[in-house]
Amino acid sequence: DQQVKQNSPSLSVQEGRISILNCDYTNSMFDYFLWYKKYPAEGPTFLISISSIKDKNEDGRFTVFLNKSAKHLSLHIVPSQPGDSAVYFCAAELSGSARQLTFGSGTQLTVLP
Amino acid sequence: DVKVTQSSRYLVKRTGEKVFLECVQDMDHENMFWYRQDPGLGLRLIYFSYDVKMKEKGDIPEGYSVSREKKERFSLILESASTNQTSMYLCASSSRGAGEAFFGQGTRLTVV
Numbered sequence: 001d002q003q004v005k006q007n008s009p010s011l012s013v014q015e016g017r018i019s020i021l022n023c024d025y026t027n028s029m030f031d032y033f034l035w036y037k038k039y040p041a042e043g044p045t046f047l048i049s050i051s052s053i054k055d056k057n058e059d060g061r062f063t064v065f066l067n068k069s070a071k072h073l074s075l076h077i078v079p080s081q082p083g084d085s086a087v088y089f090c091a092a093e094l095s096g097s098a099r100q101l102t103f104g105s106g107t108q109l110t111v112l113p
Numbered sequence: 114d115v116k117v118t119q120s121s122r123y124l125v126k127r128t129g130e131k132v133f134l135e136c137v138q139d140m141d142h143e144n145m146f147w148y149r150q151d152p153g154l155g156l157r158l159i160y161f162s163y164d165v166k167m168k169e170k171g172d173i174p175e176g177y178s179v180s181r182e183k184k185e186r187f188s189l190i191l192e193s194a195s196t197n198q199t200s201m202y203l204c205a206s207s208s209r210g211a212g213e214a215f216f217g218q219g220t221r222l223t224v225v
Contacts (some may be wrong), residue, residue, distance in 0.1 A: 046214070060220070
């Protein structure tokens, strides 16, 4: 049973426009959420995170929104650039755990020039 | 520059072989993890360790074991490789406190 779900396997966006990637979770004990970006044949790299006590976190072109009542988070990339084309993974961490992450299945973002 | 280093980028092994995947981190992190990534399934946790000589099963530990004799090194062992273990294997480390996990570059293992 997947506790973290990314229901869109792929997303295409025009350069300069906004990219919105979505993620849903089922376990209300998750208290920390992260987004990772992955290029082919490389390991994931950390992008941005948010604690469950916040509803928004911004870092440059990247903003993550958390809606705890809906158990939903989203990543906004504005403006999108061709170099943003990659697989994006949403991940969640349990409170009190040894900090192991539960990942979604990923969304392939393609930014078209 | 912080680093998690996996010993091989690509490996090809035969069915039934014992396979060792090595991971070293230079950040003095307490926690280390092994994941596998398969298309459509994301990253799934195989084993993790929160201290030297400590290990815990993740979501898919069957067919794998691990070893952590030193803080900086975490090894994944495939006792008898099978074709369904063909995958991308990713090692990660994190501190006990706040902050993100850092990943290695991955090992693409093919079992024939």
